[in-house]
Amino acid sequence: MDFISACAAIKWHQQIVADNRYRSDPHARIHRVLAGIVNQFQCGQQDWVKDQCVMVAQLHTGHSPLLAGYLHRIGRQDSATCPHCNGADETAEHLVLQCPTHDQARWDIWPGGKFNTNPRCLWNFLEWTGVVTRPPDQE
Numbered sequence: 001m002d003f004i005s006a007c008a009a010i011k012w013h014q015q016i017v018a019d020n021r022y023r024s025d026p027h028a029r030i031h032r033v034l035a036g037i038v039n040q041f042q043c044g045q046q047d048w049v050k051d052q053c054v055m056v057a058q059l060h061t062g063h064s065p066l067l068a069g070y071l072h073r074i075g076r077q078d079s080a081t082c083p084h085c086n087g088a089d090e091t092a093e094h095l096v097l098q099c100p101t102h103d104q105a106r107w108d109i110w111p112g113g114k115f116n117t118n119p120r121c122l123w124n125f126l127e128w129t130g131v132v133t134r135p136p137d138q139e
Helices: 003-024 026-035 050-061 068-073 092-098 100-109 119-128
Strands: none
Touching: 050 092, 050 119, 092 100, 100 119
């Protein structure tokens, strides 16, 4: 085997090892799901940084530092009350679906009020409402 073929074979083998490691890593699963990556040829939101994927996954599970209800439950905040409307406890459901302060944002992000769990729409909603800000490398 010549030098160029040997280099190509090594590079190909390293890529397979890296892909297998990425697919087997349980923490990378969050990124794969939210980024829409099923395999190396099908990519959705690859421009997302890891923090965005983690933030949306945490919101989906209700274990998000964005939620007063969660912070109160783990003892990091005195009250679970929604800081936006001062009404109900701030859960993921309240923040995204029920908080009256965010009615306009809901209608703009999900036209006709037809909510879906598309991660891109959810992230846009969080940015629109000021709950999160765009990462510095994406501004």
